[in-house]
Amino acid sequence: MLQIAFIRENQEKVITALAKRNMDARSTVEEVVQLDEKRRATQVELDNTLSESNKFSKDIGELMKAGEKSKAEILKAKTVLLKEKSKDLSEKADILANELTQKLYTLPNLPADIVPEGKTPEDNVTTHQEGEIPVLHEGAQPHWDLVKKYDIIDFELGNKITGAGFPVYKGKGAKLQRALITYFLDKNTEAGYQEYQVPHLVNEASGYGTGQLPDKEGQMYHSTVDDLYLIPTAEVPVTNLFRDVILNENELPILCTAYTPCFRREAGSYGAHVRGLNRLHQFDKVEIVRIDHPEKSYEALEGMVEHVKSILQELKLPYRILRLCGGDMGFASALTYDFEVFSTAQDRWLEISSVSNFETFQSQRLKLRYRDQNGKTQLAHTLNGSSLALPRVLAGILENYQTPEGIVIPEVLRKYTGFDMID
Structure with missing residues (x-):
């Protein structure tokens, strides 16, 4: 399987190399890159959501120690929402990762430079x-x-x-x-x-x-x-x-x-x-x-x-x-x-x-x-x-x-x- 980082950084090279296999891979390569961008963006949002949730959990503990229970309850409610959001984002990230993997499975290996041109x-x-x-x-x-x-x-x-x-x-x-x-x-x-x-x-x-x-x-x-x-x-x-x-x-x-x-x-x-x-x-x-x-x-x-x-x-x-x-x-x-x-x-x-x-x-x-x-x-x-x-x-x-x-x-x-x- 081709590495997604290599595809992302060498799109035209991949397309040209696969053309030697008589394969028009442009649409597949573009779709792979788009899926990867969505997956990465979703992962960033998930990481930020988890980070915010963890911060709130820490703040809740400090507020409870300080006797500010009402403020703590407000953060608890926000934490519940963040946990629900992180669950949805995690599921979305998994779906995008699976879609990306399945799409990568359709791409053959890149021919070495000395592979001759030809169809048959x-x-x-x-x-x-x-x-x-x-x-x-x-x-x-x-x-x-x-x-x-x-x-x-x-x-x-x-x-x-x-x-x-x-x-x-x-x-x-x-x-x-x-x-x-x-x-x-x-x-x-x-x-x-x-x-x-x-x-x-x-x-x-x-x-x-x-x-x-x-x-x-x-x-x-x-x-x-x-x-x-x-x-x-x-x-x-x-x-x-x-x-x-x-x-x-x-x-x-x-x-x-x-x-x-x-x-x-x-x-x-x-x-x-x-x-x-x-x-x-x-x-x-x-x-x-x-x-x-x-x-x-x-x-x-x-x-x-x-x-x-x-x-x-x-x-x-x-x-x-x-x-x-x-x-x-x-x-x-x-x-x-x-x-x-x-x-x-x-x-x-x-x-x-x-x-x-x-x-x-x-x-x-x-x-x-x-x-x-x-x-x-x-x-x-x-x-x-x-x-x-x-x-x-x-x-x-x-x-x-x-x-x-x-x-x-x-x-x-x-x-x-x-x-x-x-x-």
Whole structure:
């Protein structure tokens, strides 16, 4: 969430920055400032009323001691009126504060200066590309045919049990999935990330804390009876471990990793581009989260990018990195790099990771702060990345490693799978 003081002092800067997201924010920004002015004026009036009431209470005591009971009774009557007024002002201040917060929730994060202009994914900028795209044998197949051929993932069985987008992994498919999860976690912990196991449902406060709520796209599954939400990513529960926390500066950075299933409704997703593992309602993902010092967060972001690169290099998958344009960035992000793996069988790039710096956007909502060396509290910066999302990594492995004899397992995974071929 953007800080109201910053908006108030930099209205045109905020409007210009959000225009990079193709958002005309002028009316919203002006409304936010007006609400804040009303809230502040109401608070001043409330403070003055309470001060006057307190003074009268003190004067009443002195008058009673002096035996001037009639004068004291007059002040008592005035005090009653002031208390009623302060109650009304307090309620008005609370209403204005809530209206202001709800309006601030509608404003996305400001893009960093290096975020490119653009409206669609076609406007994203490729910053790095690596790996040789394999030449497949004649008759090579996309993964949705391969999984049937080798009986390792059953989409129809998942549809029977739950519905479309909930596959069942079987045999070597399940073992390869488990191998990837363990490999990703091992890579992350070796890089200094502490592993967590976290709940797969979160409360409303957690959803607001990381910016998933209010859920404008209707992507979150909501258990209305208990008012809990199935997590769309481990980012939500892991980052909320630090909600309402004040850290010491010497505790930074904090590095976390977690494996969780992820749940996304993906409303309105249809067509060949979402076939098979390309788009699921439930999928597995290993996440990395950092809580960092504001002066070091962009250096940390580059380190996270290098970390994900090292994983893809070991898997020997052809990949590229995109710096997302303003129109394609997530709501809470200040800067995002997307990783995409090339699927030779589908002849297209598949997104497998997003690595983002949120600056203070989440920490403002979370009230996540650190105490600097002078004892002053400051908002920390939060970052997160997929390391990695499994479905499209798995699709890339199945398609790019296929041979006429079967699917070769990447060498780095063989100690986890216990086999080197799916045949």
